[in-house]
Amino acid sequence: MNKILLNKKGSALVFVVLLMLILSVLGLSLLSTALANTKMAVHQENSMKAYFLARSGAGALADYIMKTPTADVEGMVSAGLTEPAYVGDGSIVLDVQEIDDELVILAAGTANGVNREATVILEDSKGILFDFTILAKGKIDISNHVTVVGQVATNAPASSNPVTTSPHSVPKAEDVITDAGIDIPDVDMPSSVQVVSSKITNDKNFTVAGDTYIHLQRGVALGTHKTLSITGSGTLHLYVSEGWSSANHSQLVTDPNVTVIIYAVDNSEIFISSHEFQGSIYAPYSKVTFHNASGSAHGGRNFHGSIIAKDVHLTGNHTTLEHDPEADLDELTIKKSYSIKEWR
Known part of the structure; x- marks a missing residue:
């Protein structure tokens, strides 16, 4: 046991x-x-x-x-x-x-x-800016028989009704982009430019060879039947102070081998009358009016490029503005943003 x-x-x-x-x-x-x-x-x-x-x-x-x-x-x-x-x-x-x-x-x-x-x-921001044919900070007014080919936009809110169009213009107000939120940087004028110290009122010619930089210190006020002509080949960077005005039958004429970039340096208005224009108008502080009094009734292309401005007014007789993706804007002199x- x-x-x-x-x-x-x-x-x-x-x-x-x-x-x-x-x-x-x-x-x-x-x-x-x-x-x-x-x-x-x-x-x-x-x-x-x-x-x-x-x-x-x-x-x-x-x-x-x-x-x-x-x-x-x-x-x-x-x-x-x-x-x-x-x-x-x-x-x-x-x-x-x-x-x-x-x-x-x-x-x-x-x-x-x-x-x-x-x-x-x-x-x-430069890459974004030129996706548009027209880009404004504020108001856009498209009147008469004006057709814009490409994107049209404004940073202004839709509630402020910033876009007005005529019955014969394209696009219509409801097709314009509002509240775009695109930063539009300041102009950055180079220190070394050719300076024209007197206001241009009579016939004037600028010859372009490659990249050419000119500052019109007193601006442009073309008289009746006066012409500002740009000849040669290349890109003209034209900086404008004190505005640009065009009297009846005055015009800007450019060679087809020249791309013109017009910069408004201050807040003076820019009013350009031209039959054919290739390039861009950059005016972040100004109202820009582009007028073509002799546009083609058959839909000729009168403006190839972009307009970037505070406000934009487009008018003309059967005028067409068309975005030009081939325009050489890599050297656009604006502050990087x-x-x-x-x-x-």
Whole structure:
């Protein structure tokens, strides 16, 4: 009997030892899992910190560039990678690259040894501006038999009724884009330009050879039957102060091999009368009127390019304005302005 009891006690002891061993192994397993989960949670937390550091850094630099016209973007591009900027237990490194008309801001964030990246791409506003045949900050008035081929838009809200059209004009008011939200930068006139200090009132000729830069300090006030002619080949950058007016039967005449970009330097009105025009009128502070008194009744193309202005008035007899995607506007001298295209 005693032997049986001893055997049972021995079996119970073995069972207890096995149970303790199993519980120990299970406990170690649970502890290992808990530690792994803790490490994973810490890694995820650091990963999130690193990402938000990267995104915050890229976003802050993008915001600075978009809001600061004098930002030294070229200097940022040429500088390459920045030194780490330390924030709490993390750091940020930035790199700015210019690719075509886009500015790419690459940011690397680090938090406790964990690295994450964020990229924001800024689009040069110049690329957006000339998607439009007509772009205004405010009012657009299209009268008589005027046809505009291409997009027409204004930054003014639809509630202000900024667009008026005639029964024979195209597009109709309801087809014009409102609330466009397109930034229209200031004119950036180069320091070295040919200066014409007297107002142009009589017949005048400018000869263009390649890229030519001229500043009309006193503007243009063409008298009756007077002509401003532009001959040669290339692109004429014509900066106008004190406005441009055209009396009856006066006109601007350009060679077909010349692209003309007219910049209104101040807020004086621009009134241009021309039979054929190739180029663009850029007047962010002014009202621009383009008039063609002898347009073709058969729908001849009278204006090839874009008008970007504070306000725009188009009038003429069977006049057509057509966006010209082939016009060389890469050298448009305006202050660069950027907007966010996408995050990556």
